[in-house]
Amino acid sequence: MKKTLAALTLAALFGAAGTTFAAEPVDPIEPVKIENPALVELGKMLYFEPRLSRSGFISCNSCHNLATGGVDNLKTSIGDRWAQGPINSPTVLNSYGQIAQFWDGRAKTLAEQAAGPIANPLEMASTHELAVEVIASIPGYAKHFEAAFGDDKVDIKRITDAIAEFERTLVTPNDRFDQWLKGNKDAITKFELEGYQLFKSSGCTICHNGAQLGGQSFQKMGVVRPYETTNTAEGVKTISGRDQDRMSFKVPVLRNVELTYPYFHDGEAATLEKAVEVMGDIQLGKRYTEEETAKIVAFLKTLTGEQPKIVYPILPPNGPKTPAFNPWAPAEAKK
Amino acid sequence: MKKTLAALTLAALFGAAGTTFAAEPVDPIEPVKIENPALVELGKMLYFEPRLSRSGFISCNSCHNLATGGVDNLKTSIGDRWAQGPINSPTVLNSYGQIAQFWDGRAKTLAEQAAGPIANPLEMASTHELAVEVIASIPGYAKHFEAAFGDDKVDIKRITDAIAEFERTLVTPNDRFDQWLKGNKDAITKFELEGYQLFKSSGCTICHNGAQLGGQSFQKMGVVRPYETTNTAEGVKTISGRDQDRMSFKVPVLRNVELTYPYFHDGEAATLEKAVEVMGDIQLGKRYTEEETAKIVAFLKTLTGEQPKIVYPILPPNGPKTPAFNPWAPAEAKK
Numbered sequence: 001m002k003k004t005l006a007a008l009t010l011a012a013l014f015g016a017a018g019t020t021f022a023a024e025p026v027d028p029i030e031p032v033k034i035e036n037p038a039l040v041e042l043g044k045m046l047y048f049e050p051r052l053s054r055s056g057f058i059s060c061n062s063c064h065n066l067a068t069g070g071v072d073n074l075k076t077s078i079g080d081r082w083a084q085g086p087i088n089s090p091t092v093l094n095s096y097g098q099i100a101q102f103w104d105g106r107a108k109t110l111a112e113q114a115a116g117p118i119a120n121p122l123e124m125a126s127t128h129e130l131a132v133e134v135i136a137s138i139p140g141y142a143k144h145f146e147a148a149f150g151d152d153k154v155d156i157k158r159i160t161d162a163i164a165e166f167e168r169t170l171v172t173p174n175d176r177f178d179q180w181l182k183g184n185k186d187a188i189t190k191f192e193l194e195g196y197q198l199f200k201s202s203g204c205t206i207c208h209n210g211a212q213l214g215g216q217s218f219q220k221m222g223v224v225r226p227y228e229t230t231n232t233a234e235g236v237k238t239i240s241g242r243d244q245d246r247m248s249f250k251v252p253v254l255r256n257v258e259l260t261y262p263y264f265h266d267g268e269a270a271t272l273e274k275a276v277e278v279m280g281d282i283q284l285g286k287r288y289t290e291e292e293t294a295k296i297v298a299f300l301k302t303l304t305g306e307q308p309k310i311v312y313p314i315l316p317p318n319g320p321k322t323p324a325f326n327p328w329a330p331a332e333a334k335k
Numbered sequence: 336m337k338k339t340l341a342a343l344t345l346a347a348l349f350g351a352a353g354t355t356f357a358a359e360p361v362d363p364i365e366p367v368k369i370e371n372p373a374l375v376e377l378g379k380m381l382y383f384e385p386r387l388s389r390s391g392f393i394s395c396n397s398c399h400n401l402a403t404g405g406v407d408n409l410k411t412s413i414g415d416r417w418a419q420g421p422i423n424s425p426t427v428l429n430s431y432g433q434i435a436q437f438w439d440g441r442a443k444t445l446a447e448q449a450a451g452p453i454a455n456p457l458e459m460a461s462t463h464e465l466a467v468e469v470i471a472s473i474p475g476y477a478k479h480f481e482a483a484f485g486d487d488k489v490d491i492k493r494i495t496d497a498i499a500e501f502e503r504t505l506v507t508p509n510d511r512f513d514q515w516l517k518g519n520k521d522a523i524t525k526f527e528l529e530g531y532q533l534f535k536s537s538g539c540t541i542c543h544n545g546a547q548l549g550g551q552s553f554q555k556m557g558v559v560r561p562y563e564t565t566n567t568a569e570g571v572k573t574i575s576g577r578d579q580d581r582m583s584f585k586v587p588v589l590r591n592v593e594l595t596y597p598y599f600h601d602g603e604a605a606t607l608e609k610a611v612e613v614m615g616d617i618q619l620g621k622r623y624t625e626e627e628t629a630k631i632v633a634f635l636k637t638l639t640g641e642q643p644k645i646v647y648p649i650l651p652p653n654g655p656k657t658p659a660f661n662p663w664a665p666a667e668a669k670k
Binding site for chain 1: 385409594646648661
């Protein structure tokens with residue numbers, strides 16, 4: 001009993017001081033405290049809601065599929081009318097707490113991010129006005145807005161705030177690396193640990209650090225040698241207008257990276273081996289041996305955490321005023 | 336105690352004799368006994384598996400969405416490359432135990448049905464060979480095939496058998512009408528009951544009967560007056576080749592009909608009111624008054640049952656031999 005108390009006190013002290021993992025550049029992913037369950041539930045419904053799209057077919061989950069690591073595993077995403085998206089879908093898992101959202105950081109928050117695809121003609125291709133009209137016209141949503149916000153008013157801020165609040169819960173704690181970080185030295189193998197040590201000593205953690213191993217800074221893709229791609233995305237330059245921001249992208253998170261292939265903003269690296277090799281080459285000026293690459297990949301695979309357990313939502317049916325959906329409507333007839 | 340036993344015996348007797356509801360042409364939907372949970376779990380994974388499609392984007396759930404009554408709520412479905420499907424997606428809910436599958440009955444079983452869309456160029460646009468190659472190449476599926484079938488062999492029969500077994504569990508018991516059928520006379524209102532009585536006395540139950548209120552026979556669409564539509568589907572004639580089968584379709588199930596709009600094989604009836612009006616007119620030669628239609632619609636809305644509670648599956652990642660997915664590949668490059 002005395003021993004247990006002492007251990008608890010020690011843990012509390014270390015936890016409070018935030019020093020337990022001070023020696024490592026990576027912090028564990030922690031489960032999320034849900035403050036407003038009704039808001040999370042509404043957000044989940046809206047996350048899976050195809051009627052937020054012009055066609056009535058595409059939802060947030062179409063490209064950030066929670067069955068597959070919060071991505072679509074395609075180079076770039078399929079949008080309205082089978083549009084070919086310009087960039088690879090980043091994972092929605094552990095996306096909260098990043099410096100910004102989107103590869104170029106053009107959204108500061110998850111809510112701001114969620115507003116983007118709804119109105120993007122290459123993605124869900126609706127408008128905020130239409131999305132609000134649709135959701136407000138569905139009688140079964142009223143009680144969910146009321147429970148989440150106190151009244152049943154529907155606006156785009158509430159829609160995106162709810163989606164963001166759901167997304168905030170999409171964390172993947174307790175992967176083997178976090179078990180190791182927390183003191184279970186048997187949670188990863190010697191080979192995987194060597195991979196982590198190489199990952200650190202090579203300099204990967206300069207960018208891939210923090211709880212998500214990424215998402216904390218923008219970095220130029222191609223520090224040592226230029227990155228060659230046919231993809232035309234220019235990264236932060238598109239937002240800032242500054243030439244020096246060309247090819248500067250938000251550092252992607254590496255949690256669950258085993259699941260979030262293909263890699264890079266252009267999705268051109270099909271495998272983790274390829275991604276590690278290219279990163280070593282163009283960012284760090286290193287040519288890893290096959291064994292070194294294998295070690296780093298083995299380490300990266302310890303970052304696959306417990307995937308969110310989602311009870312698939314049941315969405316309320318259209319009301320009499322819900323606009324009709326016609327996926328093949330001529331573009332000019334678009335509302 | 337004595338009373339309870341007597342009641343139980345009575346219930347058992349009636350249940351066994353199948354006479355409890357003998358006076359009604361509708362039987363309650365009953366929960367399903369799951370015999371092989373591993374097979375159901377595998378089937379659920381495959382039901383949500385976008386890699387069964389050529390693009391890696393479309394799953395069974397895309398058009399038979401369990402969030403929305405087991406349908407996509409579109410007139411006809413979106414397929415590979417945004418193809419416009421020829422016919423309205425029937426609901427997957429309560430689809431087991433029907434006389435056949437598809438509007439024209441061309442599949443005898445759910446497994447046979449599931450094989451169709453995978454290889455249909457307007458739907459998932461894969462091939463059975465490619466689908467098997469893909470699933471067999473995903474290492475994480477092996478243990479699920481083993482648990483379901485005793486070994487990890489993957490073939491199209493196993494894939495579709497698993498999907499069918501999952502689909503068999505997608506029943507929606509305990510709707511208000513079933514509560515009424517089982518003796519709770521307060522479960523439906525007087526107005527709804529009058530709707531049911533009118534539904535019976537008009538002759539609707541000649542076709543819409545049994546536990547699903549449909550799915551038990553093929554009937555000509557337009558018995559009394561021809562049905563006018565621009566949709567070119569010819570129903571059973573396509574299968575039988577016989578002229579008299581033109582416009583003969585499987586009677587759709589009415590369970591959860593509130594959720595499965597739009598109605599008819601062409602999806603041309605946007606509302607239940609419209610569907611009831613047209614059915615009365617062309618099948619029964621009746622022009623319902625507005626109040627009569629409202630009553631029947633009110634009754635139909637008592638058929639919305641408990642929707643299946645699905646824990647969203649986590650799908651295993653590609654293996655090194657998994658073929659790449661390119662949704663925009665030129666058609667001739669298709670595997």
